[in-house]
Amino acid sequence: MQNLKYDNWPKSLNNTTRTGCRFLIMLDSRNNYSTNNNNISKTDWSVALGRKGPLLPAHRLANLYMNKGKDITAVEVNKVLAFSGIKITQSMLDKILNRPRLDFSNLDSNTTRSDNFLQTVGAVRGKIQIPGVYIWTHLSTGDMYVGSSSTLARRLIGYFNGTHKNTGKLIPLIKREGIGAFKLQVIPLIEEYTVNQELSLEQYFLLQSEFNLNTLKVVNNFSGARAKPLYMYTKDLSELIYSSEIQEDFIFKLRIHHNIFSNSLKTGAYYLGKYIFTDKPIVGARESNMTETAINTMLDKDRVEVQSSKSRKVLIKAVDGNNTKLFDSISSCITYLNSIAPSNKTTLYRHIISGKPYHGYICQWVSELTTPIVDKGVQVNVTHVPSDTTVTYPSIRKAALSFAPEYITTGPTIKAFAENGKLFKGEYKIAIISE
Structure with missing residues (x-):
């Protein structure tokens, strides 16, 4: 030796x-x-x-x-x-x-x-x-x-x-x-x-x-953080669309906001209703071998379809709860918000995803809402299991906002955890109750 x-x-x-x-x-x-x-x-x-x-x-x-x-x-x-x-x-x-x-x-x-x-x-x-x-x-x-x-x-x-x-x-x-x-x-x-x-x-x-x-x-x-690998698959995980050893490539090359793939990694949410992100490769999945130009063209088409879909109406609700408006498209919503302060689609998309107020309004896709979310007769119990403390919120949306800024989440995520019985972030038990 x-x-x-x-x-x-x-x-x-x-x-x-x-x-x-x-x-x-x-x-x-x-x-x-x-x-x-x-x-x-x-x-x-x-x-x-x-x-x-x-x-x-x-x-x-x-x-x-x-x-x-x-x-x-x-x-x-x-x-x-x-x-x-x-x-x-x-x-x-x-x-x-x-x-x-x-x-x-x-x-x-x-x-x-x-x-x-x-x-x-x-x-x-x-x-x-x-x-x-x-x-x-x-x-x-x-x-x-x-x-x-x-x-x-x-x-x-x-x-x-x-x-x-x-x-x-x-x-x-x-x-x-x-x-x-x-x-x-x-x-x-x-x-x-x-x-x-x-x-x-x-x-x-x-x-x-x-x-x-x-x-x-x-x-x-x-x-x-630049060295974190990321993979984008079709939502059935059968085909790998794109991957990189650097997450920033998704932001600068495919124009996908960090909040989108971060949320997908945490909750399993689909991007544009078609894709899902993982931080590890899926064994057995085939590779698309598409060029970045082809992927961008495909995603742009998907984005247009999503924006033009009738189900993609936008609901905005004033933070103080005194004003609620429904718009048939994101363009008409931007027109209204521009009357309040300079606005653009990219920023509105980001606030819809994060759940943070934009010009004093909470904004959300109507397609992501369910009746219980807007029903005033619904309350949500959030129990912190380690401390055995429970807080009751008057709506699913307010329960979701209660986790900010430590945990950014949305109403559909809160509803999903209430339905499947799993602990949110491994610590919170969600229960939906009716008056």
Whole structure:
């Protein structure tokens, strides 16, 4: 085994940090990829912004490489991670893969306190934290999981202590069968280490089909909100329409407001009555392979249909409750609101979604209203289960508004939780009662 004494570790490990830089994957007519930089041409910017040319999301590239069954090289790794700006050379990848690995078997609660673990991986509270990659192998099935961390000891102790969130395939399996049902292999990155090198190595393994306990095939532990993956499917989850490792792409490329997909993620609400958003890929769903231009054209058509639909009337009610008006379309509503203060459709859409007042009015689609919402004979009990306190509201709408600004919700959501009996935000019991 190589010498892992503290004296041999580079000083740069003391202050390593993860950085997530936003890069876009672009496919040109020669099937060559590049990342955006200061020298990018106007033509390339058109492709990057989705104005022309096809884009290949990172997860789709990963699946493409896996399905080809060919050897994975640094070229494939770098293309998948192009959106992040992280790169690795083939020579460095070969060096890392040929280095000795640390094997731990007969795992139990004492493993992380053993001399072997402490001397090679390190201690949780150690002054120097070793970055690297770890591989779990399920002994009875051979199923594998790969992960990485810039602080291996701290990450691994969470598996042994059971403190990681119960998500994905690996954690529930460990909690069911115990840590002794696995063996652990660790690849510490000490020699010639560069920041985020562990992510490149993890991505290399993720492109190997044997790592079937990983639900995501693109590394996703970059810092910052820009690195949150998002997927848009048809509402039956049978077809993937669009995805990105950066949620902002939905805002700036598809012109979908953040509140829309955030609400869909929280409540399962449909967008334009046809689409739904998830933060994880759906296994078995087919991919549309539509260009961004085609998707925008389709969404624009859907938006027009929704706006022109007779059911999309707009009801506005003054916050003080003294004035209620019904409009046949959003255009006629905007005409009225302009008589009060400058107004536009985009802002009105946003206030309808969030439930926040606009020019002194609460605005809502009539198609989203039900009789109980406008029926004065309906009351809503909201019980905070942990404290066993109940507040009664005179309408579903007022019950929904009571959660703002901590929880932005709508009347239909409150009604749905009342009907299905589930706890809203895991804490509130909703009950609709009649006078």
